Amino acid sequence: MNTLILRTTSSFLFTLLLLLSVFLLFRGHNEPGGGFIGALVAVGAYALYALAHGLSAARRLLPLHPLRLVGWGLLVALLSALVAFLLGKPLMTGVWFSLLGVKVGTPVIFDIGVYLTVFGALLSAIFGLEESAKAHRSEEG
Amino acid sequence: MSPLVLPLLVPLTTAVLCLVVARPKVQRVLGLLGALALLVSALALLLEVHRRGIQAVQIGNWPAPFGITFVADHLSALMVVAGGVVAVAVALFALAEPDLPRERLGYYPLSHFLLFGVNGAFLTGDIFNMYVWFEVLLLSSFVLMVLGSGKAQLAGGVKYFAVSLFSSVLFLVAVGLLYGSTGALNLADLATRVAGLPSGFQNALAMLFLVAFGLKAAVFPFFFWLPASYPAPPVTISALFAGLLTKVGVYALLRVFTLLFAQDPAFSHGVILWVAGLTLLLGAFLALAQGELRRLLSFQLVSHIGYMLMGLGLLTPLALAGSVFYALNHMLVISALFLLAGLLYHLQGTSVLVRMGGLYRSHPGLALLFLLPAFSLAGLPPFSGFWAKFTLAAAGLEAGAYAIVGVALLVGLLTLLSMGMVFAEVFWKTPPEERAVPGGWERLVFPVVLLAVLTLGIGLWAEPLMALSQQAARELLEPTPYIQAVLGVSR
Numbered sequence: 055m056n057t058l059i060l061r062t063t064s065s066f067l068f069t070l071l072l073l074l075s076v077f078l079l080f081r082g083h084n085e086p087g088g089g090f091i092g093a094l095v096a097v098g099a100y101a102l103y104a105l106a107h108g109l110s111a112a113r114r115l116l117p118l119h120p121l122r123l124v125g126w127g128l129l130v131a132l133l134s135a136l137v138a139f140l141l142g143k144p145l146m147t148g149v150w151f152s153l154l155g156v157k158v159g160t161p162v163i164f165d166i167g168v169y170l171t172v173f174g175a176l177l178s179a180i181f182g183l184e185e186s187a188k189a190h191r192s193e194e195g
Numbered sequence: 196m197s198p199l200v201l202p203l204l205v206p207l208t209t210a211v212l213c214l215v216v217a218r219p220k221v222q223r224v225l226g227l228l229g230a231l232a233l234l235v236s237a238l239a240l241l242l243e244v245h246r247r248g249i250q251a252v253q254i255g256n257w258p259a260p261f262g263i264t265f266v267a268d269h270l271s272a273l274m275v276v277a278g279g280v281v282a283v284a285v286a287l288f289a290l291a292e293p294d295l296p297r298e299r300l301g302y303y304p305l306s307h308f309l310l311f312g313v314n315g316a317f318l319t320g321d322i323f324n325m326y327v328w329f330e331v332l333l334l335s336s337f338v339l340m341v342l343g344s345g346k347a348q349l350a351g352g353v354k355y356f357a358v359s360l361f362s363s364v365l366f367l368v369a370v371g372l373l374y375g376s377t378g379a380l381n382l383a384d385l386a387t388r389v390a391g392l393p394s395g396f397q398n399a400l401a402m403l404f405l406v407a408f409g410l411k412a413a414v415f416p417f418f419f420w421l422p423a424s425y426p427a428p429p430v431t432i433s434a435l436f437a438g439l440l441t442k443v444g445v446y447a448l449l450r451v452f453t454l455l456f457a458q459d460p461a462f463s464h465g466v467i468l469w470v471a472g473l474t475l476l477l478g479a480f481l482a483l484a485q486g487e488l489r490r491l492l493s494f495q496l497v498s499h500i501g502y503m504l505m506g507l508g509l510l511t512p513l514a515l516a517g518s519v520f521y522a523l524n525h526m527l528v529i530s531a532l533f534l535l536a537g538l539l540y541h542l543q544g545t546s547v548l549v550r551m552g553g554l555y556r557s558h559p560g561l562a563l564l565f566l567l568p569a570f571s572l573a574g575l576p577p578f579s580g581f582w583a584k585f586t587l588a589a590a591g592l593e594a595g596a597y598a599i600v601g602v603a604l605l606v607g608l609l610t611l612l613s614m615g616m617v618f619a620e621v622f623w624k625t626p627p628e629e630r631a632v633p634g635g636w637e638r639l640v641f642p643v644v645l646l647a648v649l650t651l652g653i654g655l656w657a658e659p660l661m662a663l664s665q666q667a668a669r670e671l672l673e674p675t676p677y678i679q680a681v682l683g684v685s686r
Binding site: 121122124125126128129132136138139143144145146147148 | 200204207208210211212213214215217252253254255256304
């Protein structure tokens, strides 16, 4: 979609949406929001950018393949679940500690894992769809 | 630190590490190490359960019946151990014959997610969580089934996908009805409440669960999908499926029909006995009519699920012990036969029986190796299959169920006949065409030898496993310690 308005605004919106997604991620602890919703918004940002600037431009904004992010996200979630286990409590029990004066807990870390996993999974689906559409077009043309 | 969650954490960690490290060479090592670690953790769990009784853990420390409960009794722990053995054998086979395209598509993470789901289903103490674990293992198995997108794989995958989804919907409906009528989902909590429901409603629920799990376990009349789909993927995938997936259905039936629906055994377990008999007969006869090795084995797989249901249908301590012993023995034997089918495919380039032959002359040791699991499947002494069938037959005679014992013995003979036919076709017959024998098969033998030696070892030294199976059967028939282990911990 090659319109000037979309191309100009999408660059602003991309940053704004990513900020919003991180805001939603951390807001989710006590209020509506969370890793899942936050990741959906972030994927929305990438999809908008891909619509305006093309898929390869959107791909360049991500330094690694989105499927790798699924692995890293799951790893983060797994580690957050393991903290309690290693402390001798049942798996996934919430553990809270203070980091530079900010109260941090394993549920937040788990949510970050969810964020990365959902983001990676949906983004690789979107990139995959676009790839198969491209292959289809080149077969016809 | 309880070892109860280790059989879940190990495959999950392995799968996640395989996702993070994309290089196939590293994944191979991780896959084997993960399978070995799974076996070790499963053995640790069995030891813990045997020493200290039934183990229960409330995930996240939310008390039962509201939290997520995992329970391990002898049955669960034994199934997890047998699953670990199958996982190790398959991992060794996959290492010996690397399938690079499928490894790039994620064979290792997917197979360990599958093990994660299977172990979750074995260990969960909550009927809705069991549904979730079924979904975990189904999603992984859907992808594994069509991994590489072969034409036969896609055709088999569609059938598998449709049947599995249908069974999941039925399962979910049954869980919904159960929750709506009792207000509980925790199995131990349900066990105390189901008895209060009207008996007609209980029986209706029982039949819904029988159909839902029967579809998964591939019993009569719901087995048609299994021989249509299992032979399609490569053997490192189908051996894993054959060893594990139907047993999850059998496990779910064993659990639900002893803990929840044992109030009207004349009806519910009578139906199960009919299902068992028809599964045995139809599977065995259909196996005789097959001309392709893996399809034949798939029908044998279906047929022998009947033995495990037979013990459940009889519902005596000895019969249930027979069922458990049979399930464990069958996991090893059928995986060995599927892996052997893969090895024969490697040697002959086909698994169509008429086009195979002559292996007795070129590989006499291999012929002997085939006979070990084949005789065990048929139930000849001194293999583990003999004790499994012997226990079930003894239990049947004790209960006066002569018809099903007759069927069981007849199917044993039919299995022997079918295995004899395979032996004659693959090993004795002069091959229809001369072909060069490819090398490199020696590496593939090792996992089969491992499983074959295990079935022989269990046969010669059956006492410990039989004692464990009998303990599992006692726990199934007397659910009070199970209920106390779950509900007592939190209070």
